[in-house]
Amino acid sequence: MANTPDKSSMWGGRFGGGPAAIMQEINASIPIDKRLWEEDIAASRAHAAMLGSTDIISAQDAAAIDRGLAQIAEEFAANGVPVDLSLEDIHMTVEARLKELIGEAAGRLHTARSRNDQVATDFRLWTRAACDRIDAGLAVLQSALLARAEEHADSIMPGFTHLQVAQPVTLGHHLLAYVEMFGRDRSRFADARRRLNESPLGAAALAGTSFPVDRHATAAALGFDRPMANSIDAVSDRDFALEFCAAASIAALHLSRLAEEIVIWASQPFGFVALPDAWSTGSSIMPQKRNPDAAELVRGRAGLLLGAFQRLSVIVKGLPLTYSKDLQDDKEVLFGAFDALALSLAAMTGMVETLTFRADRMRALAASGYSTATDLADWLVREAGLPFREAHHVVGACVKRAEELGVELPALPAADAAAIHAAVTPDVLAALTVEASVASRTSYGGTAPERVRQAIAAARAALQGQD
Numbered sequence: 517m518a519n520t521p522d523k524s525s526m527w528g529g530r531f532g533g534g535p536a537a538i539m540q541e542i543n544a545s546i547p548i549d550k551r552l553w554e555e556d557i558a559a560s561r562a563h564a565a566m567l568g569s570t571d572i573i574s575a576q577d578a579a580a581i582d583r584g585l586a587q588i589a590e591e592f593a594a595n596g597v598p599v600d601l602s603l604e605d606i607h608m609t610v611e612a613r614l615k616e617l618i619g620e621a622a623g624r625l626h627t628a629r630s631r632n633d634q635v636a637t638d639f640r641l642w643t644r645a646a647c648d649r650i651d652a653g654l655a656v657l658q659s660a661l662l663a664r665a666e667e668h669a670d671s672i673m674p675g676f677t678h679l680q681v682a683q684p685v686t687l688g689h690h691l692l693a694y695v696e697m698f699g700r701d702r703s704r705f706a707d708a709r710r711r712l713n714e715s716p717l718g719a720a721a722l723a724g725t726s727f728p729v730d731r732h733a734t735a736a737a738l739g740f741d742r743p744m745a746n747s748i749d750a751v752s753d754r755d756f757a758l759e760f761c762a763a764a765s766i767a768a769l770h771l772s773r774l775a776e777e778i779v780i781w782a783s784q785p786f787g788f789v790a791l792p793d794a795w796s797t798g799s800s801i802m803p804q805k806r807n808p809d810a811a812e813l814v815r816g817r818a819g820l821l822l823g824a825f826q827r828l829s830v831i832v833k834g835l836p837l838t839y840s841k842d843l844q845d846d847k848e849v850l851f852g853a854f855d856a857l858a859l860s861l862a863a864m865t866g867m868v869e870t871l872t873f874r875a876d877r878m879r880a881l882a883a884s885g886y887s888t889a890t891d892l893a894d895w896l897v898r899e900a901g902l903p904f905r906e907a908h909h910v911v912g913a914c915v916k917r918a919e920e921l922g923v924e925l926p927a928l929p930a931a932d933a934a935a936i937h938a939a940v941t942p943d944v945l946a947a948l949t950v951e952a953s954v955a956s957r958t959s960y961g962g963t964a965p966e967r968v969r970q971a972i973a974a975a976r977a978a979l980q981g982q983d
Contacts, residue, residue, distance in 0.1 A: 540601050543841075548848045549606045550597035555641035556606050557589045559634065559717060562737040564625055572628060572727050577621045584617040585610070606638070607631050628727035629720060632751040632839045636716035639847060641738060643760055646854045647709040653861035654698045654705075654767070655979060660868040661698075662976055665691040669968045672950050673788070673878035674887060679780075681885030684950040687873060688972070689963040695975050697770040702982065704763035712756035715740035719750035722838040752838040754828070757850050761825040764857045768821035771860050775815040778867060782808045786881075790872040795863070810867055814860045824853035879950070886915045886925055888948040891956065892940070900939040910937045 535543065561582055568578025588610055603609045615622040668687035675685035715735035718725065724747040731743035744750040781788035791806055799805035828849045831842050889911050896907035913936045918928045926945045933940040958964045961971070 544601040545605045552638040555638040559637045562734045566734045573624045580618045580621045584614045628725040633716045633719040647705045654702050657865045661695050670965045671875040672882045674882040684882040684953050685963040688968045701767040708759035713741045714744045716750035719747035764853045765821045765825045768818040772815045772818035775811040778811040779808045787877050792870040795867045817856045820856045882950045888953045891953045
């Protein structure tokens, strides 16, 4: 059933009846976009100041609008944003309250502006701040990883391929891999921020405006680098939101990989880490359990973030230029992605800071699985002059024989080793320690402790330079 037409509606003059109750409910975005209130008020104040400075409205009206908007900001900060579905969105919620405060002058605020460029401006401002907040969270996580890497620059652990012991590495080196990943994430958010920092304000509905607006002035007032060059693109573009979700999804993948390793390392077969009480839960039936729920939840939230990019892509993919109401759902997607990523970053930082690494256990398993076999092959190349492929074959035969005897390579009997190749002597096998293996990996980016410390220093300097 249609309602009586609402003369206070921004578009009520065109209609003979009001919206159906269900239409009002599906059309209203205020429960979601109320999060844009600070950006909406800031953009409106910049717009009003420009209208006054260009004599599009009187200086008296511009001043009254600014005072009213400042009061609304104080009210919302103290009491939250009121939710009235009949007002539809944050823009009309602000304007309705402004009219209550200053009367008819409030109606002049929307001169030379549409909700199309208004929401695009608000959304860009919010996303810009979100990029900065995620960058800060990533930097804190990097700092935590660097601290633990420095603590364990010499701690030896097994390096894995296919989740099988491959070669010994240091725990510090392993943790630095995540510092690199999160550094790339920061660069992606920085790139997204740079591209989004153009102002749609003044594009109006889609074609621009006949009023002599100063778009450069409002862009500068809001911290944008410049106004967007095309009014159609200004109101229809959501690349910036897609880029945020894409960067967030990649960051979530990195968090999920680290979370997966924590889950594995905390399991009894591995026993590499002990989980702190603050980041664990128990079982309702098994008294002994200490479950890595925080890590598992971070791993699970990655699915939400991957879905956010897909959902927003589906919203945008079929839209003709310029604005369609489908775009009302873009904010819910981005807000959810931001919330999930920010919470995951905070949780992962807390875990990294407080995990207990069991270095002795890691060292013991690092020597298993014939992890120094490559070192023996390298020695045969350097000292015995064998081509690497022949050395690889010789060492493979040594490993096969050691497996048959149930021993590690250093314990391979001399007679068996000599039968495979004369150069494989007991002294050579005895030198195949994980410490020697790790110390030998001195190539740039390698796992030798000296290289790890250099990498930590470089990463810390880079981190300080970005802050």
